[in-house]
Amino acid sequence: MIPAVFDYACPESLGEAVRMLAGSGGEAKVLAGGQSLLPMLRLRRASAQLVVDINRVPQLRGVQEEADALVIGAMTTHHDVLHDELVRRHAPLLAAATETVGDPAIRHRGTLGGSVTHADPAGDLPPVVLALNGELVAQGPRGRRTIPAAEFFVDHLTTALDPDELLVGIRVPKLGEGWGCHYEKFHLSAQTATLVGVAVAVRREGGGIVEARIALANMGVTPLRASTAEAALAGADATAQAVGRAAEAATEGTAPPSTDPDHPPAYRAHLARVLTRRAVLAAAGTECS
CATH class of the missing domain: 3.30.390.50 (CO dehydrogenase flavoprotein, C-terminal domain)
Structure with missing residues (x-):
């Protein structure tokens, strides 16, 4: 099928992306890897007046180490999560589950943030973030906030993100000895x-x-x-x-x-x-x- 008509925007900074979402009146969809959104648009199970493609926002990629946690950018691909040394050392449960996601082509395009915000109950990575007591970092026009994973998934394909908020990172606590x-x-x-x-x-x-x-x-x-x-x-x-x-x-x-x-x-x-x-x-x- 062919999706309904929508406008397309490709911001190059986090601030620009947030402004686009805020100005859409709640009628925008965020395009990350596209592995979930594009099929849903084509089947008309989802619709949008504006699709905001965040692939050119560099701040949303990569893994950062904090004293007691890892912060993984929402646009970090499954492939990069799977092969990141910090993830394999401090969050091997995430690495193990990521290895089971789809096939290599999907893992090279799909993103951790896209999987989590899609909130598919059959998804492999949302329960991992939940089991690790992870936190979801969101940014919107009112600033940045952190949402515990236990409060993030609220219904089928629905999260606690406001329509004008963007998931920017996933904080995963390190698991220590034992x-x-x-x-x-x-x-x-x-x-x-x-x-x-x-x-x-x-x-x-x-x-x-x-x-x-x-x-x-x-x-x-x-x-x-x-x-x-x-x-x-x-x-x-x-x-x-x-x-x-x-x-x-x-x-x-x-x-x-x-x-x-x-x-x-x-x-x-x-x-x-x-x-x-x-x-x-x-x-x-x-x-x-």
Whole structure:
């Protein structure tokens, strides 16, 4: 299909991009890698009076290290995230999940910020940012603000960004000594959506787990934290039996999609429990730092 008519602008600075969004009256869409927006425009599942292409804004690319976190520019491609030494050292869960996104062509064009702001519940990277207690840095005409990941994803394909705000970066806290992490997903091919994804980070002391963070993809209208399973793992032994019992609670409070007759909610719930068990056991045997 052919998209509806829209105006196109390509700002060369962050300030110019923000001014364009502010002047659009909420009728603008931001073009990053285009892997999600362009198909939606062509299928007319989204519309815009103005498309603001931010590919020429240099401030939005790259990875910066802070004392206790990494700040990743929203326009940093999946390929660059995957191969960045700081990310691989301090946020390997993000690197591991990014490696599963699409295929090499998609990873060279798609961006971390685009994936996060698209807020697809089947996306691989939103639950990772959620599991890592990440923060989303937005800039608009009223200045800059930071939004916790737990407050950022508000509904299906909807975030807490105001229409005149632009995501400029993703702040990911470093995981210190004792943390392990792992990403598990089930999908049919690189070109199909993730049926269920599980992002896990666990902190261990001795032979036990003292803290767990588990986030699920495609088990609701937004990425979700499996809080009941997290609580069950706190203080548990890092054994297959203990982890398996906790994983049974991973689907509490979830609402898997019911529109796919080939993969009904009960099937997805089974996948979530199995993948949670696998991911927690793998995380408990690895180091994140």
